[in-house]
Amino acid sequence: MIMPLLTYLPTALAWRPFLDPLDFHELWYLLLPPLVFGISLVYKALKLPTLERIWLDTTRLAAYILVLISLAAVALFGIVEYF
């Protein structure tokens, strides 16, 4: 976890925003939680009649999705490796 971050620093210094892609090839999975949270937030913003509990409901939905994605990844890993 630490080493990819350390190797990422020098390339980040030469990064031109919007022109160059981020060097996240080793850390791509860190980009999933913000994406899932954004999808959950838009869904809950449209679905809830009032927005009092939107942050709690969004966090809960995002957590469910991430747990299910992780379980699916473990199951697929098992199928690929052992079957």
Added chain:
Amino acid sequence: MTQSDPPIPTPMPVPLVAAAAWVVPGLGHVLIGEHRRGVIVGVTLLSLFIGGLLVGGVDVIDRRQDTLWFAGQALIGPLALVVDQVHSYFDADGSPAPPQAGQPMPAYEVSVGRVNELGTLYCTLAGVLNLLVILDVIGRCTQPAEPAESQSSDERLAAQENARS
């Protein structure tokens, strides 16, 4: 909802509200009085789209090579069309070659692999979610008038707070 239920009267015509929701994500909800909902949706969708551009660079918006993906990305509004034009401008002399020592920096760097996939996914999901937002705002404009639903959520919350105080 029945055929005889009259739609909620809105100060703006439905096509205009839908067009506004496409031009600026969330603006449709703001126009019909759902200010907080519109701001949350707009900021989130634009963050997803700009986040995708930051992750994958301008290369993730490409109308000519990734036509199907672009169809989804274009739903976020004119911003996607502008980014595609910028990308096309950079590509006027062909896609840039990988950077080499002694060579001038290319206009942009082609993204590959997971970074390209995730950047494309961020931008496309932002567009597709904006389609849901547009459909939602159309639904809210045309839904039947009901006493409990005739107010926006912001107005209902304000009424509840006034009742408590």
